[in-house]
Amino acid sequence: VTSFTRLTPATSPTNANTLTFLATFSADVTGVGTEDFAVTGTTATVTAVTPVTGSTYQVTVSGGNLANLDGTVGLDLAAAPSITATAGGAALVVAEPATDETYSLDNTAPGAPSAPDLAAGSDSGASNTDNITNDTTPTLTGTAEANATVSVISSADGLLGTVVANGAGAWSFTPVTALTEGAHSMTTTATDAAGNVGAASSALVITIDTTAPGAPIRPILVGASDTGSSQTDKITSDTTPQFLGSAENNSVVTVTSSIDGVLGTAPANVAGNFSFTSPALTEGTHTITYTAVDAAGNIGAVSPGLVVTIDTIAPAAPSTPDLLAASDTGSSDTDNLTSDNTPTLSGTAEAFATVSVTSSGDGILGAATADGAGVWSFTPVTALSDGAHSITATATDVAGNTSPASAGLSITIDTTAPAAPTTPALNPASDTGASNTDNITGDDTPTRTGSADVNAVVTVTSSIAGVLGTATSNGVGDFVFTSPALADGAHTITYTVVDTAGNTSAASSGLVVTIDTSAAAPSTPDLAAASDTGASDSDDITADNTPTLTGTAEANATITVFGAFIGNPAALLGTATADGAGAWTFTTSLLADGMHVLTATATDLAGNISAASAGLTVTVDTAAPGAPGDLDLATASDTGISDSDDITAVNTPTITGTAEADAVIALTSNVDGAAGTTTADGAGNWSITTSALSENFHTLTATATDIAGNESPASAGLAVTVDLTAPVLANLNGDGTFVENGAAVRIDIDVDVTDAALDSLNDYAGAGLVVARNGGANAEDVFSFIPTGGVTLVGNNLQAGGNTFAIFTQAGGTLTIAFTSDATPATSALVDAVLQGFAYSNTSEAPPAGVTLDYAFTDVAGNSATGTPQAVVTITQVNDAPVLTDANTISAFVENGTPVQILPAATVSDVELDALNNGAGNYAGA
Known part of the structure; x- marks a missing residue:
């Protein structure tokens, strides 16, 4: 191995969670895997080996404690790697490379920077510490981790930019882009060389304000x-x-x-x-x-x-005040003598000055304001005291500077009125009418007298016409005054006196003088309701021949009443006196029957006689009408078999009749009393539906009261029977048994009927009975009568002692009995005998085992027996023998010949067998 170099990330320190080294070999190799490497300084492991070229491989380290490691991470060969050279297959010589780069892991974030600070040079305005500025690119300063990258953030504008703290951690930042107007919360974060970002700093709130304030309001x-x-x-x-x-x-x-x-x-x-x-x-x-x-x-x-x-300069003194002519009362408007104790004063002063007015007697009276020309006028609110006053004025200009006082004006206030004159008196010669002292007169220019102060001017006043004029008293104070023409009415006449200062005395006591030059016609007389007899108290038709009249006229007038009988001139009936409200009442002497036109005139207290009132037409009628006639029970109310027998089951029947046209009809029952009222029409016809009548025999009578209130005699009586009780059939059950093809049998031998009204009369005339099979009449049912209780059937007539009292009709299976009112009454006993004598038979060859018969019994008033009265007849059926027909038709037979029919046209019938099989017949077993 010639070198282990950093590949991703390329720089150190770092906080990456995955580290990639580049392993470079001196020659192409094969068999390179994760087990060929060892990691130092961490619990992370080699998780991937990826060839780049034959001699270079990416070695990925991840997992373990890389995510939170602070320290150095390196890459070594494993103790016994299985790597071989591609050429020749020689094993790898294990030796540390000359170049052996490591990663410095830094997962610790820097601390939060200090809160930013706005540089004083950027904090414009009255204060360089209030963080309010119109500088839109202000400079901010602060401290953070040495050499950290500081991000400056605005709550309004977001990330503004970054700056790198120096070796002492100090930083300064001026944004390139102008900040928006408004409040900004400025914070910073620090990012160290490994890329760890620290927490945000505390915020600095600054306000960017580039908007000039609005103009202040007007001072x-x-x-x-x-x-x-x-x-x-x-x-x-x-x-x-x-x-x-x-x-x-x-x-x-x-x-x-x-x-x-x-x-x-x-x-x-x-x-x-x-x-x-x-x-x-x-x-x-x-x-x-x-x-x-x-x-x-x-x-x-x-x-x-x-x-x-x-303005600090005082104005000049105002002019001398002057008493306004209108306030200078009395005979002169320039003598400064007045009865006006709130007189109006005027003068001149500096324009718009406030003028203070002062009295030598009453002190400061008040103030007024001079107009643009300096003119002022003042009327005191508080009355000046009686006596002499020196009035002065001072002026205070609009700035409040006060002038010297003006020269004084002397005025005298006199508010004492003279004594009131005596009460006026009407000259007797001017007081017309029945009395010359009642002050009611037809003279509309009356003369009056009085007394007042010597040589005083007296003003005469009417409560209606106002000031009538003046008079001057003589040397002893007496005066006379003749009025101009006065309108009709009650005038209260008073006198007043005016002195030289203009003070007016109290008015004298008033004299009420009534000027009356005409009398008003009274109202149309009215017939008093109590005198207007009959159905209406306002139709002026009455049976009272000394009626009372009422009306209205001038108060206290004398009313003269006249009456004109139709076709005759008006005649004096008498007089009455109207009361203080003008109401009057008058009762006439005896008036003849007929129409009268009544009028009235009024004579007032001044002697004026009015025109006649409009006429009142009164009809006097003292003749009673004739008794009503033709009383009849209306057909629709006369129930039962007859609509003309005046026997009814209606307890509110309608009664008709005739009487005087438009009369009020009163109907009365001798049993129940008042039964109803109505009014006859213009032809005199009337109809009354009565109140509920009791079940009884009633005699109904009617009286007629005409529109004047006269009552007729009672009519002839109408006998009406009100029958509300239905008949009752008792003991009805059916006693007979009918044998097919046998004799008729009585249906019920002990049935009887009761009806309170008919039993009390012991006459059932008008009652009736209908009997038919329940469910509908059947023509097979035949009714007959077996003599019973002395009753026999002759033809269709049921008779007793040879006299018919009922009609017997039977047809189509229905029996009808109608009890008559012939010579023999249909007594209760005879009716019971009829009910018990009914006989029944059946014509059918195949009758039912029994029939139920419905009884409908109706009395003369139309009341039907309640419920469904029924009787049952039992029928004994008989087995009829078969019937062979055409039995006599026999064909001839020839010896040794062909067989012949014995009965070729014969038929057989059997009532019972033919009814079987739903009527098709069944002869099995015959």
Whole structure:
């Protein structure tokens, strides 16, 4: 072996898990295998040998502790290799090669670098240690393992690049590519010569900020620094005012004046707010602006300007105040004598100054603001005291500088009113009507008198018409006043007196004078509901011939009532007096039957007579209607065999009749009382479906009450029987046995029937019975009658004592019995005899073993026996002899001749045998 050299990896140290050596022999060899090599410095083994050329082989070492080994790994020949030379087959001479390379294994990662640091030269802005900068390629420094490769990583931009630490481990890195704007968490990792990567360093958070801050808001002058009348006009006498503002948080704001230049700086807090108190400003108008420099050193735009005026010069004294003419009450508007204790004062001062108005008697009264021309006007809120006042004014300009006081204005306040005049009095000659003292008059220009202070001016006022005029009292205070024309109505007349200062006395007590020049027509009279008899209390048709009328008119008027009988002129019926609300009531004298037109007029307290009211037509009707007639039980309500016998099973039957047209009909039962009401139609016809009637014999009568309320006599009675009880068939079971082809037998010998209503009458006339085979009538069934209990059947007539009381009909297998009301009543005993005398027979040659017969018994009211009454007849069947027909037909026979048929046309029949085999017959055994 001439050499063992490193092949993969080619360098050392390394942390590779697989090592490949290149073994070079001095000649071509064969038989080279893994067992021919030994590995030193590790527990790893030779896992593969691969020839490269005849004299070179790759020897792969892996496994063992390579993955975590720190040390030197070498390759040797085994103690007894089996390698031979290709040429000649000589064995390999074991000797260490002249070149024997090894691998230095390093699997220990370097320690984490120190946290990166932003170089002070890259940390722009007010602070070089706040890690906020506008440098987008900032220089970072730190320490790591000596000679390690340091990777610099940004949380925002990823891997920025690498740098190699020097022999002392120090490193410095400036990125080539600019970092993005925003916050970056900067970390580093160290990779040693073997390729082991250490843990990441602690992070350094830096902020890249290249955006200039926004312009601050317009400066704000603090209200306390804005002296004068307004804290918002930016005019002040404060030469060191305080300003507020808002800018980017933590920025530094520079405050500048257009006159005095830079005034200073103020730091914005974390919310961006700041406050700045100015050094002394010169007199004049300043434009104040802000600029902001953020923490990264970016300079923002200038804010909008705030114009502030510094004014420290006091204004001149205002002009002497003047009392406004409108506030100078009384006979003169220039004498400064007034009853207005909140008078309006005016004057001039510096434009926009605040004028303070002061009274020598009441002190400061208040303030007003002069307009752009310096004119001001002031009305005190608090009333001035009565007496003399010297009024002065001072002016405070908009910056708060105050002038000297003006010259004084002398005014006198007089608010004491004169005494009220006496109550007005209406001259008796002007008080028309029944009374000349009731102050109700038809004179619309009445004369009034009164008294007041001597030579006073008296104002006369109406509550409706307002001021009527004035009068002047004479030397003793008396005066007379004739009114202009007044409108109708109640006027409250009062007097007032005005003194020289303009004070108006209290109004006198009022005199209520009613001017009434016309009377309103009353309302149409109305017939009182209590007098409007009959079904309606509002149809003005009544049986009351002294009816009461009501209505409305002018309060307290006299009402005159007139009546006009149809075809006659109106006549006076009487008078009534309306109450204070105008309501009146009047009961007439006796009125004749017929139509009356009633009207009313009203005479008011002033003597005016109204027009007549509209007429009320009242019909007086005291004649009772005739009794109702033609009472009848409606056909649909008359149940049973007859719809005209007035016997019914309906307990709410309909009754019809006739009466006076539109009359109210009342139907009454002699048993149950009131049975119902209705109204006859225009032709007088009526119909009532009664309330539930009891089971009984009823006599129904009707009365008619006409629309005026007059009641007729009762009608003739209608006898109606209400029968709700069904008949009951008892002891019905079937007693007879019929023998085929034998005599008829009675069906049931002890059956009977009960019906409460018919039994009480002992007459079943109108009742009926139907008998037929259960499941449907069968024509084989034949019904007859065997005389029983004195009852015989003559033709179709069931008779007792020779008189018919029932009809017997049987056809097609159905029996029908109809009890009649002939000369002999169908008593309970006769009906039971009929039921017990029924006989039955069957015409069939092959009858059933028995038949069930259904009984349907219905009483005269139509009530049917409950349940399904039935009787069973037993039938004894007889075996009939066969019948041979054509037996007499015999053919002639010749001696020694051909045989002949004895009975060529004969037939045989047997009722029982023919019925066998489903009707096909079966003669087996015959």
